[in-house]
Amino acid sequence: MTTVASTRPVPAPARPAAADRRPSASEGRAGLLLSGPFLLVYVVFVIGPLLVGAVVSFFNTTTVKNGLGAWVGLSNYTRVCGDPLFWQAMWHSVLFTLFTTPPLVLLALLFAVLAARIRRARVFYRIAFFAPYVVPSSVVALIFLWMYTPQVGLVPKVFDAVGLPVPDFIGSTSGGWTAVTLMTLWWTFGFNFVLYTAAIQDVPGDVYEAAALDGATPWQQIRFITIPLLARTTSLVVILQIVASLKVFDQIYLLLSGGPNQSTRPVIEYIYDTGFTSYRGGYGAAATLIYFAVIVAISAAWYGLRRWRASRAAA
Amino acid sequence: MGGAMARRRFLALGGGLALTGSLGACASPVVSGLTGTQPDTADVIFWNLFTGGDGANMVLMEDAFRASHPGTSVEATILSWGNPYYTKLALATASGTPPDVAIAHLSRLPLLAASGLLEPVADTGVAELGVTRDRFTPAAWQKATVAGSVFAVPLDTHPFVLFYNADLARKAGLLNTAGDGLKDMRGKDDFVGALKAMKDAGAQYGAVMSITADPSTAWRCFSMVYSGLAGPVVSDSGTRITVDDAAMEESFAFLRELTSGGLMPGSLTGAGANALFSTGKAGFLFDGEWQIPSYRLIKDFRFNVVPFPALLGPKPVAYADSHALVVPRNSRRSARRTADAAAFVKSLLDNSAVWAHGGHVPAWLPTQRSRAFLDQSPQRNYVQAAFSAVYDPVAWYTGAGSDFQSTVGATIIEVLAGRMSPKSAVTAMRSDLKRYTTARPPVTMQEASR
Numbered sequence: 100m101t102t103v104a105s106t107r108p109v110p111a112p113a114r115p116a117a118a119d120r121r122p123s124a125s126e127g128r129a130g131l132l133l134s135g136p137f138l139l140v141y142v143v144f145v146i147g148p149l150l151v152g153a154v155v156s157f158f159n160t161t162t163v164k165n166g167l168g169a170w171v172g173l174s175n176y177t178r179v180c181g182d183p184l185f186w187q188a189m190w191h192s193v194l195f196t197l198f199t200t201p202p203l204v205l206l207a208l209l210f211a212v213l214a215a216r217i218r219r220a221r222v223f224y225r226i227a228f229f230a231p232y233v234v235p236s237s238v239v240a241l242i243f244l245w246m247y248t249p250q251v252g253l254v255p256k257v258f259d260a261v262g263l264p265v266p267d268f269i270g271s272t273s274g275g276w277t278a279v280t281l282m283t284l285w286w287t288f289g290f291n292f293v294l295y296t297a298a299i300q301d302v303p304g305d306v307y308e309a310a311a312l313d314g315a316t317p318w319q320q321i322r323f324i325t326i327p328l329l330a331r332t333t334s335l336v337v338i339l340q341i342v343a344s345l346k347v348f349d350q351i352y353l354l355l356s357g358g359p360n361q362s363t364r365p366v367i368e369y370i371y372d373t374g375f376t377s378y379r380g381g382y383g384a385a386a387t388l389i390y391f392a393v394i395v396a397i398s399a400a401w402y403g404l405r406r407w408r409a410s411r412a413a414a
Numbered sequence: 415m416g417g418a419m420a421r422r423r424f425l426a427l428g429g430g431l432a433l434t435g436s437l438g439a440c441a442s443p444v445v446s447g448l449t450g451t452q453p454d455t456a457d458v459i460f461w462n463l464f465t466g467g468d469g470a471n472m473v474l475m476e477d478a479f480r481a482s483h484p485g486t487s488v489e490a491t492i493l494s495w496g497n498p499y500y501t502k503l504a505l506a507t508a509s510g511t512p513p514d515v516a517i518a519h520l521s522r523l524p525l526l527a528a529s530g531l532l533e534p535v536a537d538t539g540v541a542e543l544g545v546t547r548d549r550f551t552p553a554a555w556q557k558a559t560v561a562g563s564v565f566a567v568p569l570d571t572h573p574f575v576l577f578y579n580a581d582l583a584r585k586a587g588l589l590n591t592a593g594d595g596l597k598d599m600r601g602k603d604d605f606v607g608a609l610k611a612m613k614d615a616g617a618q619y620g621a622v623m624s625i626t627a628d629p630s631t632a633w634r635c636f637s638m639v640y641s642g643l644a645g646p647v648v649s650d651s652g653t654r655i656t657v658d659d660a661a662m663e664e665s666f667a668f669l670r671e672l673t674s675g676g677l678m679p680g681s682l683t684g685a686g687a688n689a690l691f692s693t694g695k696a697g698f699l700f701d702g703e704w705q706i707p708s709y710r711l712i713k714d715f716r717f718n719v720v721p722f723p724a725l726l727g728p729k730p731v732a733y734a735d736s737h738a739l740v741v742p743r744n745s746r747r748s749a750r751r752t753a754d755a756a757a758f759v760k761s762l763l764d765n766s767a768v769w770a771h772g773g774h775v776p777a778w779l780p781t782q783r784s785r786a787f788l789d790q791s792p793q794r795n796y797v798q799a800a801f802s803a804v805y806d807p808v809a810w811y812t813g814a815g816s817d818f819q820s821t822v823g824a825t826i827i828e829v830l831a832g833r834m835s836p837k838s839a840v841t842a843m844r845s846d847l848k849r850y851t852t853a854r855p856p857v858t859m860q861e862a863s864r
Contacts, residue, residue, distance in 0.1 A: 161856035163508045163529040171854070178854075270627070359627060360824065376497045377811065378504060378525070378856040 149391075156384035163378045175385035184361070185386060188369035189393070195351070195365060196344035198280045203340050204333065206284065207291030212321055214292075215299045225296060232289035240353035243282045244269070247354075254281075272362040275355045279363065283350055287343070291336050298332035299325065338401045345394055366390050456489035457754045462517040463499040465492060467707045468772045475768050479761040486754050496815030500526075503742065507531040512742030514755040518566060520557040520736040521806040522813035524651070527560035528857040533741040535564040539756040545763065553803040554736045554777040560808075566738035567759055569766060570774035571800035573721065573734035574634040577691065577699035577709070579617070580716035586615035586697065595795065599723035602668060609677045612697025620677035621698035622691055624684035625830050629823020630815065631684075634733045635700055636826045640665040641804040642727030647822075647843075648851055651858060652809020655847045659840050661726075666829045666836035668726060673830050680831045691717075703773035703796065719773075719792040721799040732799035735806070735814055736777060775800040810855045821846045 122130070156175055159168040179185050214224040231239070246253040247268035258265045266274035302325060310320050348367035351357060357364030357372075364372075370390070374383020464472045469492060476488050491513070493499045500522055506512050508531065518526060526532055535541070535558075545567060547555055554568035583589050583596065588608055590597050599605055609620025624631045640647070643665065644658035673680035682690070691699040692712050699705075709717055724730045739759045741752075762769075766776040767786035770793050776782045777800070788794050806812040812819070825842045828834040834842065 159854055159856070161529065163504045163525075163531060164857065165508075174854075360820070372497075372817070375505065376501045377817070378529070379854070380856075382854070 152384040152387055155381050156388055158381045159379075160381035160384070161378045162375055162380040162383075168381065171381065175382050176389065179382065179386045179389055185366070185369055185389075187361075188364050188366040189390070191351075191363055192345050192347060192365040192367070194276070195279070195347045196341055198276060199283050199344045200337065200340045202280075202284055203288050203291055203344075204336055207288050207295050207336065208326075208329070208333070210288075211292050211295030211299055212325055215296065216317070225293075228292045229289035231286050234286070236286075236349035237353060239282060239286050240350060243278070244354060247278050254278075269355060270359060272359060275359065275363045279350050279354055282354065283347075286350070291340060294332060294336050294339075295329065298329050302328050334405055338398060341401070342394060342398060345397070454751075456487040457751065458486060458488045458515060458758045459513040460488055460490045460515045460758065461493060461499075461503060461513040462490065463493055463495040464517070465495070468704070468769075471768050471772050475762050475765045478765045478768070479758055482761060483757060486757070488758065497817075500813075504529065504531060507742040507744070510744065510746070512744050514741065514744075514747065514751055515758055516740050516742055517569075517737055518740045519814040520554065520566060520568060520738050522816075523558065523566055523738070523740075524560055524808045524812075525810040525857065526740070527563075527565040528651075528810065531743055532565045533743050535567060535741075538741045538759070539752055540567060540759050543756055543760040545760060549779045551775070551777045551779070551782070551800045551803075553734075553801060553805075554738075557736065557803075557805050558738055566740045567763070568736045568738045568777035569762065570769060570777050571734050571736050571803055572703055572774045573732040573796060573799035573803060574638055574700070575703045575719050575732070575796050575799060576722050577701060577705070577717055577719050579612075579691070579694055579697055580718050582612055582615050582617050582694060582697045583718075586611035588612070595718070596720055601723075602725050605723060605725055606671070606677070609672065609698065613677060615697070617697040618695040619679060619690060619697070621672070621700060622679060622682060622687040622696040623700040624682065624687045625679075625827055626681050626683045626686075628684055629820045629827060631701065631823075632826040632830060633819045633823040634702070636665060636669065636822075637804065637806075638722060638731055638733035639668060639725055641731045641733065642725055642729070646807035648807045648809055648812075648847055651855065652807065652811060653851055653855065655844060655851055657840070657844060657847070662840045662843060663836045664726060666826075666839045669826070670829055670832065670836055674832060681827075703775075703793070706773035706792065707771070717792075719795055721796045721802070730798075730802055731804050732796075732802050733805075734799065734803035736803075737774070738777075809850070810857060811850045811853070818850055821849065 155167065157170065157172060159171050159175075160166075161168060210228055214221060214228065217224060247255070249255055249265075249267065249269070252268075254268065255265045266277055268274045268278040306324055306328075307320055310324055315323070346367065347365050348371070351363055351365050352368050352371075355363050357368045366386075367390075370383050370386045373379050373386065460476070462469075462472060472490070476490055479486075480488060493502055500518075503512070503516055503518070504526065508529070512531075523532075535545075547564075550568055551571055554571050555564070558564050558566040558568055578588070578596065580589075584593070586608070588596050588611055596608070599608060612620045623635060640662060643661035645656065647657050647662075648654060649656045672678045679686075679690075687696075687699060687701070688705075688708070690696040692709060692715055694715075703719060706719060709715060721730060721732055739762060741755055741759075747755075763776075763778040763781065766778050766781045767784060767790075770776050770781075770787050770790055773793060775793065775797050776787055781787055782797065806814075806816075806819075809818070811817065822843060825834070825839055825846055828842070829836060829839045
């Protein structure tokens with residue numbers, strides 16, 4: 100890598116003056132005006148509900164009656180923390196993240212690199228890999244439910260045909276995890292694929308040319324040029340994927356309803372079950388905020404790690 | 415400058431377009447969805463959770479109403495059974511967009527009523543149509559009463575019953591002289607004796623029941639046995655555990671005795687129970703009467719259904735639940751719509767002999783005593799079970815398909831499968847219940863009367 104980098108001139112910062120120049124007053128106004136619609140939606144649908152949720156979590160609010168209900172202080176929080184089912188559900192969300200994040204990142208990188216190097220029908224492959232991502236989760240779950248059906252479904256038949264033991268995809272815990280992981284891989288990998296595809300297009304072509312002149316094989320080009328230059332994208336994809344996987348709900352709810360016997364129930368379904376099915380809105384809000392804090396902590400830790408590594412690399 | 419003007423004009427035009435678009439759409443379902451009003455697409459909007467045979471019977475009853483009330487339209491919406499249905503019903507009502515009539519299990523009624531989501535029956539106008547207390551199975555009407563007010567019109571009682579293979583029962587000498595029912599059984603010893611006789615008559619098992627991954631069935635069976643000895647497992651609207659330890663241990667021991675002695679398999683799926691019973695490999699089947707239609711379809715299979723005899727206690731007890739009709743509260747419902755809803759409820763009751771084809775015992779006595787029902791066999795055999803019915807205990811978390819049933823059912827399954835002793839199961843049951851009794855209730859039952 101060092102040899103390649105040394106032959107390449109350090110790119111000049113794109114706009115050296117831009118950072119120093121303060122935007123004029125009219126530009127500031129225009130900026131506010133243009134971001135206005137977004138800010139409005141953000142405040143009404145994200146900040147607002149978050150604040151309402153924070154308030155509600157201190158009351159015995161129920162989803163079936165108006166009003167806040169009785170003030171209960173921090174007891175919703177202490178009860179959520181003391182509920183083993185909450186921590187089990189939390190662990191299921193983490194488990195799902197561990198199952199899905201590595202393959203979703205690696206496969207997306209692999210296929211983005213391959214799709215970028217293909218000569219013909221590049222657009223077709225890009226669309227084909229991204230297409231599943233736009234299908235609604237309910238549709239995906241319905242189709243996969245059919246494919247996983249014991250005896251008659253496609254997947255058990257394929258497993259059987261190649262001589263693999265057929266897990267009970269819907270009825271057992273390990274089968275359930277397999278089913279949900281496979282489905283998620285097929286369904287969401289397109290998003291990371293697009294991020295990688297965009298990043299690959301940003302890699303200047305002359306780098307490859309220089310490498311080719313120096314006799315680098317295609318594999319060496321991928322190994323020593325593409326992957327290192329995608330490091331920043333990888334870091335972004337990983338954190339986005341971790342957060343997305345921790346938020347898992349639809350697939351597991353639609354495919355397994357958190358079963359069998361709540362052994363795959365993710366934390367969001369725990370929140371749904373207590374807050375909506377059991378009508379305990381205040382309790383559900385407390386569970387949501389604890390989970391929110393965990394996600395923020397993970398994101399902050401990741402961000403801090405990146406900054407630390409960047410500053411170390413710069414030093 | 416000209417460019418800026420053009421841009422402003424473009425923006426203004428765009429804004430104007432958006433505005434006219436939204437004004438023009440005022441009457442559309444999108445806007446009524448955004449503003450939270452229910453589009454009145456029919457005179458009576460009816461929600462239920464019935465699919466399969468029950469669903470088909472319900473459609474027949476709706477059609478009967480349409481035929482007798484040509485001026486009144488009915489729109490029926492079928493939602494998925496269990497928790498999702500009750501979540502939607504409660505949230506739709508709480509947000510002011512409820513259906514006019516809905517089905518609810520009576521076991522699920524306490525929370526719905528206590529949350530103030532239901533119109534008391536006295537305010538729905540059905541009494542003027544002759545729908546009064548004296549014309550219902552008393553146990554069902556009693557269960558429809560929460561904190562002194564009646565909140566639901568019971569449609570049926572669906573008890574947990576005893577199916578038997580008629581040919582095996584004859585061979586085992588269990589049939590009565592008329593041959594249309596079983597000989598009198600009193601108490602546990604007679605019952606265990608009957609299971610043994612079935613096995614001796616050539617059955618692989620005396621009895622079968624769906625156990626594996628079926629906590630609801632386990633809970634129904636256990637609840638029936640235990641209720642012969644003691645009262646509800648929780649009281650005070652579900653905030654206090656009132657388990658009789660000795661009675662509970664005895665109940666568990668009895669159930670374990672059935673499975674440990676080989677009279678009954680200790681772990682079996684629903685499909686397995688169905689296969690064993692329908693092929694004559696099991697003498698008895700413990701299940702809900704709603705399974706009757708599925709056995710009717712089997713050729714040359716003769717079976718009958720009777721209420722369970724008294725087992726551990728002095729009197730027979732039937733675990734049961736009821737489908738009932740409720741009118742969710744809606745402050746905007748017009749007098750006209752309320753009257754239509756009442757007429758619809760009355761019509762469903764009058765046609766409940768159709769409903770009985772699904773195995774259910776009509777709660778409406780005029781139908782229960784009618785020829786149309788009494789000609790139905792085996793349905794007429796277990797009418798008594800509707801009168802000795804015991805329901806889920808009154809609490810905000812109990813009822814058909816609830817998490818409560820899954821939790822306690824899982825412990826009962828452990829006992830049936832022999833993985834837990836009756837004594838430790840009592841402790842486990844207490845800790846299962848504690849999870850619910852110590853949770854802060856979203857509403858208290860006393861609020862129902864307000």
